[in-house]
Every structure is written in structure tokens, then in C-alpha cells.
Amino acid sequence: MIARIVGWLVLASLAGAIAFGYAVYSKRIVLPERYDPFAPLDVRAPQGPLTRFKLWRTMHDAQRCDASLARSGLVYREMADATGAGGCELKDVVRVTQSEDIRFSAPFLATCPLALGLAYFEHQYLQPAALDSYGERVARIEHVGSYACRNVNHQQDTALSQHASANAIDLTGFVLDDGRRITLARWDDAASPDGQFLRRVREGACRSFDTTLGPDYNALHKTHFHVDMGPYRVCR
Incomplete structure (x- = not known):
């Protein structure tokens, strides 16, 4: 019984996370850029918890790199x-x-x-x-x-x-x-x-x-x- 409850809680949490992620991606929920995993990298902005991830992702995606470079100040x-x-x-x-x-x-x-x-x-x-x-x-x-x-x-x-x-x-x-x-x-x-x-x-x-x-x-x-x-x- 306990295992079943834990399983349902895990599924509910996963579903909630997916729903929240989609809401952020679709801009139904707007987060500050430094907390938004879908926002482009801004090299001039203060570093946040997602900066390293965004940097890695941008360096491996030509379109993202071009977009971030255009706003970099170079x-x-x-x-x-x-x-x-x-x-x-x-x-x-x-x-x-x-x-x-x-x-x-x-x-x-x-x-x-x-x-x-x-x-x-x-x-x-x-x-x-x-x-x-x-x-x-x-x-x-x-x-x-x-x-x-x-x-x-x-x-x-x-x-x-x-x-x-x-x-x-x-x-x-x-x-x-x-x-x-x-x-x-x-x-x-x-x-x-x-x-x-x-x-x-x-x-x-x-x-x-x-x-x-x-x-x-x-x-x-x-x-x-x-x-x-x-x-x-x-x-x-």
C-alpha cells in the first residue's frame, strides 16, 4: 500500500514538473531570464543557477550561439x-x-x-x-x-x-x-x-x-x- 502511494506521488510530481516546464516554455508562466531554462544566454547578465547549462547548450547550437553573440556587446x-x-x-x-x-x-x-x-x-x-x-x-x-x-x-x-x-x-x-x-x-x-x-x-x-x-x-x-x-x- 505504501509503495503504491509513493508511486502515485512520484507520478504526480513528474506530471506537475512536466506541466510547469511546458507552461514556462509556452510563456504561460514568465520567469526571470536567469531562472528560465528556455531563455537565451546573456553573457552580460549576472550569473544564475542555469548559467553554466545555458553556456554549454549555446556553445553546441549554432543558432543559439549566433543569437547570444549578437547581444554580447562584441x-x-x-x-x-x-x-x-x-x-x-x-x-x-x-x-x-x-x-x-x-x-x-x-x-x-x-x-x-x-x-x-x-x-x-x-x-x-x-x-x-x-x-x-x-x-x-x-x-x-x-x-x-x-x-x-x-x-x-x-x-x-x-x-x-x-x-x-x-x-x-x-x-x-x-x-x-x-x-x-x-x-x-x-x-x-x-x-x-x-x-x-x-x-x-x-x-x-x-x-x-x-x-x-x-x-x-x-x-x-x-x-x-x-x-x-x-x-x-x-x-x-
Whole structure:
């Protein structure tokens, strides 16, 4: 008897959850965006309990990614599919020039997931870290490029790099509103404000991109953070 009652309660709860979910999906019940699983990702909004789920879903859905990128604050233009220098194919990429608050050291090509990840990183982690560490916002991100038709580590016997599809970018430094410049050369001074800031930047990057590689990974990454939206989850 008790088992039957429990079974009915479970079924009733499941039916209620389905009905509630449909009501939210059909907009009969309107939830705040941060609590609505069907609302698009807004990288500028405060994080909520569904943010990580929305980020993952958006990165794996081209239409959702395009829609979220359009409201991200990045300034970009869509590029036609093409074969880049070196023969690597560029598909569904954009050319990013700046964001609302940040200039880049040079425009760069990026897949939608990479561009959106960078916007998410800027709003959720980079700017908060700069404000906490220096009381200043980041005005400029320095990088050494995204697209490069090559294999991993420039080796002939390795797999094609995420750079070969503009799905990666190498970040080398950050310039604050007051002109201060923080580069990866400060990484080894871990106890300094710059060293602490750079470690917060890395942790934020690890939460924004699939792969983040920095000075702790190997000597090849001593001067930059490599971030990409490739198939592997790595934070080093």
C-alpha cells in the first residue's frame, strides 16, 4: 500500500514538473531570464543557477550561439566561408574588432563559440578581477592572434591545432584604464598583485573556454594564455 502511494506521488510530481516546464516554455508562466531554462544566454547578465547549462547548450547550437553573440556587446562582422592562408578551411567565423568596453590589440577571426566565450570571460571574470585587484577596468586585451594554419606546437607529427580553424586565441596581456600593463611576464611573482590577478584571469578563462593553457603548462606557453573551444577540457 505504501509503495503504491509513493508511486502515485512520484507520478504526480513528474506530471506537475512536466506541466510547469511546458507552461514556462509556452510563456504561460514568465520567469526571470536567469531562472528560465528556455531563455537565451546573456553573457552580460549576472550569473544564475542555469548559467553554466545555458553556456554549454549555446556553445553546441549554432543558432543559439549566433543569437547570444549578437547581444554580447562584441563588435564583429560575419565572414564568408573560405580557405585561409595555408589551405585551412574557415567556416562560420566572424571578425572581431572590439567590445563595448575593451579594445583588442588587433582584430581577429573567431568561431562563434570562441567569440562568445571571450565575451563571457570579459564580463563574468576579467573585469571583476581587474576591479577587485586594481580598482580599474581593463581597457585593452593584447593577443598574438587566433587563426594560424598549423599543427599543435608547430610539429609535423601532431594533430591540427584549434588555431587552424580560428577556434583558439593566445592572450598575452591586459592594459587597464589608467594605462597600467599586466603581462604574463609577471606570472612567476605569484604573491604580487599582478601575479594574483593573472591567476584569477586563468581561473576565469578555465570557466569560460574548453581549454586554457598558461605558464604552468609548459615553456611554450610562458608568455601567453592559450584558450580554445576544442573538444578537450583542460585547465593548466
